[in-house]
């Protein structure tokens with residue numbers, strides 16, 4: 001079964017597009033006709049993504065544009081600059097997806113404050129700063145749709161996971177407030193909360209170690225792929241989701257059911 005979306009003539013920003021779920025989302029958006037601004041830190045992987053940009057015979061083929069930005073150090077001016085570069089070429093955006101995130105364990109008894117802040121700032125404050133700029137009238141067309149990344153860890157935490165879990169729970173809570181604010185511009189916002197997805201993140205040694213047989217077996221449908229999550233993201237960006245805002249959507253292969261049963 002293939003569900004396709006038509007994003008011809010639309011413009012989207014994907015933050016954290018150099019890998020995993022963000023990369024897949026950027027690719028699917030561009031293959032559905034959109035212009036995509038792909039933001040990340042890793043230039044090599046951004047260049048590789050650009051090479052996968054679809055080639056079209058139409059006059060203005062959809063393109064993947066890339067910008068290198070570290071969301072931990074980006075200033076308000078940096079966000080304005082990257083969004084200005086994109087919108088001055090393609091026009092105002094129809095939405096944005098913020099997938100930048102890092103995983104890490106921060107046990108309370110040997111609490112690494114710097115790591116905990118990095119985890120929280122990447123998933124949460126980076127998203128807030130992106131949204132603050134992206135939802136400005138100058139950059140967003142009326143009726144734009146935004147998607148932030150949460151996680152099942154925002155609901156079910158585990159030992160040493162407080163920074164990551166708190167960041168992902170904060171995303172879910174903040175989305176409800178943002179939805180009430182940005183409706184002024186006709187915009188929508190939702191979050192997506194996956195369980196274990198096979199991406200670069202799972203290659204993190206500690207992440208792999210935490211993904212025990214027992215945790216994996218709770219995924220009734222097996223572990224997820226970036227495609228599984230991108231499907232939900234594209235739906236939320238599309239007009240088929242035009243009556244949906246301020247919600248969190250679990251895309252978890254039955255994990256939460258597995259935890260509860």
Ligand SMILES: NC(=O)c1ccc[n+]([C@@H]2O[C@H](COP(=O)([O-])OP(=O)(O)OC[C@H]3O[C@@H](n4cnc5c(N)ncnc54)[C@H](OP(=O)(O)O)[C@@H]3O)[C@@H](O)[C@H]2O)c1
Pocket residue numbers: 015016017018019020021022039040041042043045069070071072099100101102103122123149150151152193194195196197198199200201202
């Ligand atoms: N994979 C899972 O099991 C899972 C489960 C639940 C939720 N999630 C969430 O889903 C999102 C995407 O994860 P993923 O699995 O696709 O991970 P991934 O493959 O590791 O990709 C993470 C992306 O975040 C970007 N990023 C990290 N720190 C950044 C920074 N300081 N500035 C700019 N970009 C930064 C990375 O860019 P560079 O590589 O260029 O630095 C990369 O593009 C994350 O928010 C994650 O927490 C993942």
